[in-house]
Amino acid sequence: MRVTALLVAVMWLDVLRGPAEGGRSHAPWLVALAGLAGEVAFTALEALAAAAFWRVLGRRARWSELAPRLLVASSAETLAVSIAAGRARLPHVWGLMLAGPRAMESGGPPHGIAAAFATFGVLAIVRMLISAALQARVARATFPAALLMVATMWLVSRLAAWWTFDLLQGRSFQP
C-alpha cells in the first residue's frame, strides 16, 4: 500500500506541475512540490480525524495504516484536478459531471456555498467510495458504516469551507 501511495504522490506532483508551468511561476517544480506537501498534510490530518472517529466508535484504526490508504483514495482527485485545469480534453458536460462545477468556472466562485461544493462530482464520490472501502478493511467495520463516516467528514469539511469563505470574503487575499 505504501508503494501505491508513493505512486499516487508522483501522480499529484505531475498534475500540479501542469498548471504551475502554464502560469507565470518561475519555479513550477517548487510550486508543484508545495502543492504536494499541502495534499500530504491534508491527508495526514484527514487520517488523524478518521483514526479518532474510529476510536470513538470503538474500532482500532491506526493513523499509520490510514494515511497511505487515504492518499491512494485521493488518486481519483488527481484526475478531477487535471480536468478542472483543462489538461484533459473533455466536453464541458463531462468535465462538469466528473470534476464538479470548478471545471466550468472562469472566475472565482461568487459565494461560499458555490466555493465549498465546487469540487463535487463523480470523481469526488469515487474518492469517498475508495476511501470508505479501504478504511472499512483497516477498521474491520462494515462498508456502509465506513461510507457514513467518510461522507460525514466530507460534509463537515464542506460546511467549514462554506462558512470560512463567506466570513473571509472581501479580505485582501480573496476576490
Place this chain on the structure above:
Amino acid sequence: MSPPVRHTVRGELAAMLGLAIATVALAALGLAWWRDGARSYERPKWTPARFVELSPAADGAGERWLVAVNLRCPHCLAHLHALARRIERRARPPALGVIVVDQSVRPARLDLGVPLAAGAWWDSTQVWRERWGRRVYGETFRFDARGRLLSATPAGTLPDSTGSRM
C-alpha cells in the same frame, strides 16, 4: 488496570477530546457565520458627508459609478482601469470614482492612473463594510444624481449592462 488497557482508555479519551474540540470549533464557526448573515444592513446611498474627500468630484449632474477599491487589491485596480477604458468612448459617460475601503490610515497621495470625475473618497468609518454590509472588493456602485443606488455589480461586470463581462 493493566498497562495496555490503560493505554487504550487514554487513547480513547484523547480521541474524544480531539473530536470534541473540533466539534466546538465547527459550532463556533457556524455561529459566527449565522450571526454575520443575520445582521441587517442599510441599502447603500451616496452621501458624500459620510466619507473623507481625497480628490474632489468634478461632475455631479449624472450617474456616479463608484468602485470599492482596496489599495492592496490588484484586481480592483484592474477593474477600475477596464471600466475607465469602457466608458471613455461614450458620448455622455457616467462619472467614475472610487471609495477607498479597509484602509486604516488616510492615503498620503492617491494616483490610480485614471480620471475620477466622481472623486476619490476614503471610507474612514467603515461605512462600506459595517453599514452597507459589503465585502467584495472591486464592486461597482451605480448611483443616480440624487445618490440613490441603481445597481451594485461585481468586478469584471459593466454596471449598466448586468451580466456583460468586460
